[in-house]
Amino acid sequence: MVKIEILDQKDTRSGFGAGLLELGRTNPNVVALCADLTGSLKMDAFKKEFPERFIQTGIAEANMIGMAAGLATGGKIPFTGTFANFSTGRVYDQIRQSVAYSGKNVKICASHAGVTLGEDGATHQILEDIGLMKMLPGMVVINPCDYNQTKAATIAIADYEGPVYLRFGRPKWPVFTAPDQKFEIGKAWHINNGNAVSIFCTGHLVWKAIKAGEILAEMGIEADIINIHTIKPLDKEAVLASVAKTGCAVTAEEHQMNGGLGDSICQLLALNNPKPVEMVAVNDSFGESGTPDELLVKYGLDTVNIVEAVKRVMARK
Amino acid sequence: MKFVKYMSPKHSVKQLQEIACQVRRDIVRMVHAVQSGHPGGSLGCADLLVALFHEVMDYKAKPFKMDGKGEDIFILSNGHISPVLYSTMAHAGIFDVKELATFRKLNSRLQGHPATHEHLEGVRIASGSLGQGLSVATGIALSKQMNNDPKTVYCLMGDGELEEGQNWEAIMFAAHNKVDNLIGIVDFNGQQIDGSTKDIMGLTEIKDKFEAFGWLTLDMDGNNMGNVLEILNKAKSMSGQGKPVLIKMKTDMGAGVDFMMGSHEWHGIAPNNEQLANALAQLPETLGDY
Missing domain, CATH: 3.40.50.970 (Thiamin diphosphate (ThDP)-binding fold, Pyr/PP domains)
Structure with a gap:
């Protein structure tokens, strides 16, 4: 990692x-x-x-x-x-x-x-x-x-x-990204190379995915971590190339499962290369008052949730 | 229709009335051809649109420039009266009159409600979902102020359309920010789909409301070409003085076709063959049918 x-x-x-x-x-x-x-x-x-x-x-x-x-x-x-x-x-x-x-x-x-x-x-x-x-x-x-x-x-x-x-x-x-970087709309950022599982992440949960990647690496699981900052247009090539290599994917975002990044990834894979996917996202629920950290834990959007999702999806390969 | 003697720089009142008569013919023919569309409000606003596009507004018919820099701009907020907009613009040379025959048909640039999506010259914003045009017109007026462009932005709204809350956001904003290159026109025909505006949602005196928000106001007899020109010129003379201007334009829905007037019934239905013949008999062909 x-x-x-x-x-x-x-x-x-x-x-x-x-x-x-x-x-x-x-x-x-x-x-x-x-x-x-x-x-x-x-x-x-x-x-x-x-x-x-x-x-x-x-x-x-x-x-x-x-x-x-x-x-x-x-x-x-x-x-x-x-x-x-x-x-x-x-x-x-x-x-x-x-x-x-x-x-x-x-x-x-x-x-x-x-x-x-x-x-x-x-x-x-x-x-x-x-x-x-x-x-x-x-x-x-x-x-x-x-x-x-x-x-x-x-x-x-x-x-x-x-x-x-x-x-x-x-x-x-x-x-954690470079200052004065050049941003290219629709071009995913390949954070880590791995063959075990693809992790497609966006927004605040990119940092959580990186932390999850570190934990997984210690367990001997090297994740292919890709930051999808542009949800539309989706970097289809990057997603398909990664899943062709890993055979399964986890998505992570601070959004509903319905309509979010995970939904876009699932659609792309279902149409092109159907493989198991697990989604770290809010499951058809509203939020509530609390600190950001408390809420990420309660709504299943934390590092541990990404790690668990990786274990589940790899078992489905 | 009363013909008033009033000479203006480009056309006589009579000439403008003749253009408006052809526009009205086009409206009923277009709506009849596809058995759908909104003839009532279109007929009521024919005189205003002809006065604006053929006489009052300073713009180049061709080539069409989306940004309208250095030009007066018209925004139609009540997009359902698209037939009058299309016919008026076509006769002003903005696009080919023959294209009116494609109204509401598949693969046409003349969508049921105006759109920029098919790149029809003259249209700068989609409208149809009501209450949005005045905000857009205000934004264009702001861009003109930033560019030191002295031209005017006109925005036509329906009276029933004022029930949409977004209008009042724009009305408040334009007065507070001294958007004085903006002339709003409300088509006060007193009708909306379900009945009279009085019964559906009483507007009380809209001039009082606009004045309370900080606008200058004028009355217009919207189906009297002489008065339309006079009030448009007056509105222009009142603009540029720190306040937006509102014209309460009294019209008859269906104006020019006797059996369509005085009721909300013809808001959104098409005439049958017999009714078309009756309407056309009242509207002589002045510029040639499309």
């Missing part, structure tokens, strides 16, 4: 804020909209440096998405910012008609996704957003795993013409 060092502890939303600020300095067409959560989204620095390109929409997400579609029509590259729950479920029809169907170059940037939002509870802990967004034709769906990857993804999506959903989170989390 390759050794992955922790460089720092930072929240992924701050990676978004840093990426947005850099975009402000390098791309005059980038504008930012926020629905009364500027501090939470870490958009303050952009707002301070580029007040004429920052739009405070108030607590009115539907209007924010519609205006973003209008700004994109007028040639701007709008980045909208609010919590993942209010970025997707609350405004699904606005995104569907005014952004996705209309093919607008809008970047929907969503923080506080998943149970690691913590104490605010299930009203705010959306676990369905990846599914909602990936079902929309033409929508790119990205869920980076740490601060550096989130920053790089934020910068990269400005150069991509079309609607993008960028999902990140609230808690401080290990930083």
Whole structure:
């Protein structure tokens, strides 16, 4: 198992804020909209440096998405910012008609996704957003795993013409990917080479998968660990090549089983190379209040759950 | 239809009325041909759209530029009245009039509700799911302000459509942020699918509501071409002064076809052969049928 060092502890939303600020300095067409959560989204620095390109929409997400579609029509590259729950479920029809169907170059940037939002509870802990967004034709769906990857993804999506959903989170989390990396949409990151099992992971659970990989290595199981930061378009080649080698797969994500990364992997494998899969994800349930760590344990999204899933799936080979 | 003598820079009122008459013919023919669509609101808004696209708005019919930089822009929020938009734009030279024959048919760019997906020139946003157009128009108006582009964004909404809450988010935003290059127009025909707006969801006086939100307001007789031009010009003179402008446009649903007027019945149904003949007899062919 390759050794992955922790460089720092930072929240992924701050990676978004840093990426947005850099975009402000390098791309005059980038504008930012926020629905009364500027501090939470870490958009303050952009707002301070580029007040004429920052739009405070108030607590009115539907209007924010519609205006973003209008700004994109007028040639701007709008980045909208609010919590993942209010970025997707609350405004699904606005995104569907005014952004996705209309093919607008809008970047929907969503923080506080998943149970690691913590104490605010299930009203705010959306676990369905990846599914909602990936079902929309033409929508790119990205869920980076740490601060550096989130920053790089934020910068990269400005150069991509079309609607993008960028999902990140609230808690401080290990930083372990390279600073100033180049982010390639749709290109998986091969973290560790192994032949025993494929682990496809996204978002905060990438770190958990790496920790699981270390435990498995001690048990003599070398896992092929692949970070699928772009859930759509899926890096089909990377997934199929890995499973052709390992013959089984575990998926890990902070999302419902229905509609998430695991669901995409299962579809791909069922159509091309049916092999056993186990999914580490939330099983048709809402979250609740608690600390991020407590919630990851209670909802079965921890390192141990990935290890157990590997044992189960290898037994099914 | 009362013909008013009013000379304007490009067309006379009479010429514009003749274009509107052909647009109305097209509307009933298009809806009849596929036995589906929304003739009532389309007929009611024919005068406004002809005035905008053929007289008031400053834009290039060709080539169509999505960003509309340096051009006035029209956004149709109540997308179900697509027939009037398509016919008006085609006669303005934005796309070929012959294409009107494909309305609502398979592989057409003229979808039941307007869409950008099939790359029809003149359409900048999909609409049909109601209540979204004013937000989009506000966003375009903001982009024009950022670009120091002095042109105007017009947005047409239905009156029943104002029941959608998103409108009020946009109405609040546009006033607070001094989006004064935005002219909203509400087609006040008093009808929606299930009956009169009064019965379904009383709007009370919409001008009072918009004024309370910080907009300037005007009344328009939407089926009187002279008044349509006068009020559009007045609205333009009132814009650029720190407030968005709202026009309450009184129209008759079905205007121009007597048996379709005065009721919500013709909101979304197509005429049969006999009704088509009756309607066309009231609408002389002025520019040639598609």
